[in-house]
Amino acid sequence: MGLTLDQALGQLDITAIAFRRVELPETVLAPAAPGLVHFIAVLGGSGTLDGAPEPIPVTEGELLLLPEQMELRPSPELVLAHGLLGATLLDGRSLFALLPLPHRLNAAGTELLTGAIPEMLRESAHGGAGSAAIVTCLARRLVTTLVRDAWPKPDEISPAGVASQQERLGKIVDLLKKDPAREYTLDGLAQAAGMSRTVFHRLFTRTYGSSPLAMLREFRMKRAQALLSETDMPIKTITARLGYRSRSHFWKLFKDAHGIDPSNSACRAGVDDIFSRELSQTAGGPRLIGQIQPLLWRKS
Incomplete structure (x- = not known):
């Protein structure tokens, strides 16, 4: 069974790291870690990227994906945006392993060069709360744009x-x-x-x-219970961390799974811990803990 582009894009795990502006002479772009590729946007100038078997001529407005093993030396007249991209399918394969690299796209005059890529550079340099999420979102858009015209036929994969x-x-x-x-x-x-x-x-x-999605829900609810009982993480944060956009939806699923509200789960966990410590120091305490704890967590 072949893999269509839409199927691939729907299951991608995107990694985007070390995005920066490059305009200093004698800059060397080191080889990427396994599973990552070089992403380059030519923001200004025309010249070559040396370090490949043959110099790669580039001009302003081009976007390139280059293999991980390349060590690149941009010619001095170039102004670049450079970063490392990873795009992993659910089966563990790299999306870029299915494409012929190097790959280039002329994006001169598009919003990618005037909006998305400058925003990636700003957020990468800023590094504040939410920056990584914004960079990843923009990187997904870049990957989609870059691979759509180079995607092989499904029966070729x-x-x-x-x-x-x-x-x-x-x-x-x-x-x-x-x-x-x-x-x-x-x-x-x-x-x-x-x-x-x-x-x-x-x-x-x-x-x-x-079913697969029912099992996923079970794993998420177990993780939620552990986070509520073992950390002081807010319920809102746990909701987002487990992939839920709606707090009310998470709340309902948790109550269906455990019989109590998430807020009660956190409170009961705290009381349970205090009670257990007190009881464990009394005669016969350890045995009683095992009998009483299930009652504290019994479904209503």
Whole structure:
């Protein structure tokens, strides 16, 4: 089963780091870490990027994706925006591994060069609250624009090499458990498992007794309970950290899962901890703790 561009974009985990303006002579752009590629926007001038097998001629207005192993030396007349991009599919492959690199796009006169990229540079330099989220959002837009005209036909993309259906399903479970806050769709998970949506949903539910998105909700609620009982993190922050945009929706799901409101969960956890410490210091306390704690957390 092939992978369309829309399917790929719907499951991407984007990484965007070290975005900066480059205009100093003799600047060297070091090779990127594995899984990342160089992103370059030519903000001004014309010249070459040396360090590849052959110098790469560039001119103002061009956007480029270059392989990670390249060490690049821009010619002095160039003014660049440079950063490192990663785009990982649910099955662990890099989106850029499916594209022929180097890849370039002429974006002269577009809003990318006059708006999005300058904003990325400002937010990267600022580094304040919310900056990383803004940079990642803008990087997703850049990746979409850069790859849409170079995306291979779906039947030209080899499926991820997973040996059996059971291993594929297990990989999805591990993914949901490891990163429950990520935005998942049934189509994206099915694609990562190398199955059609219908087959994936049927096999997953038959194997685990729960649908993929129901299992994701269970993992999120367990994580929420742990954060409420072990940290002083505000409920609003926990809601966002677990991938929910609506606090009321999170509130309802938590109460459905645990039988109590999130605010009561935090309070009961605090009382429970104090009570347990006091009781553990009395004769027979440890045994009584095991009998009383379930009553404190019993569903109403």
